[in-house]
Amino acid sequence: MIIRSAIRSDLGAILRLLRELGDETPTHPSAVRMSSAAVRAWTRIETDEDRTVLVAERRGQIIGTLDLLLVANLTHDAKPWALVDNVVVEAGSRRGGVGRALVDDAVDRAARAGCYKVEVLSHERRHGAHAFYTTLGFDNTTEGFRRYL
Template sequence: MATVRPAAEPDIPRILELYEELTGERHDLTRHETEPVFAEISSMPGHELLVAEEDNVVVGTMVLLIVPNLSHGALPWAIVENLVVDAGCRRRGIGRLLTEYAIARAREAGCYKVQLLSNVKRRESHRLYKALGFKTSAYGFRMYL
């Protein structure tokens, strides 16, 4: 059975492999490039890089951000980003586990909402999010730089 835990530095190569599955882009980053970024992520309050692990193998990952906020009664909000499960491990509840973890952490933090964006092509993911109570409630806009 899979469990969720904070990512550790030795997980970085596997996380990058999962990101390649997510984006279709390969970035051959060195430890010299990734270590300072991981250190910054790890030191930021409210920024969690998480992994799903099964039998000591990282099979999924996501980023959860808890964002301080002055609107909505000064309640924070949460955003899930870069959620991906290994293609060979999908449809086994790992995406659900990660998403439910994010929802629980957001509730613990007193967030008024959890938000996520998902590529329009990821219909399987959309079914999962809707089954967990997410609603299609806004248009999303991106500008890649």
């Protein structure tokens, strides 16, 4: 298995994986699909030097993905911080170290960028994900709030 930065030809596989997140709400359906809007969003993502979508690849197949965003900051001596989002591993490859490898790579990239912290958000109902992040050294120290627009 290799972890690498995603390229444009990975977009279909990434969208397929993101469907597994099931982040739908009654008022905000997920609608993860190949569309002109998704292609435009990908173009913005791939040209943003502070954004990296990682993929885990095994035998030519994309089996996991993670989105890493580096955020400029004025506190902590102007050191940036990092946000990890949209972590998903295909069902048949879970519990095999894929998620750990993705997160470890993201944390390493954040450290090399001089970040003082890495944040990961996970929906309150995802107890298995919470346990996973705890095993990777993340602390549940914050209560988050969200407002959909």
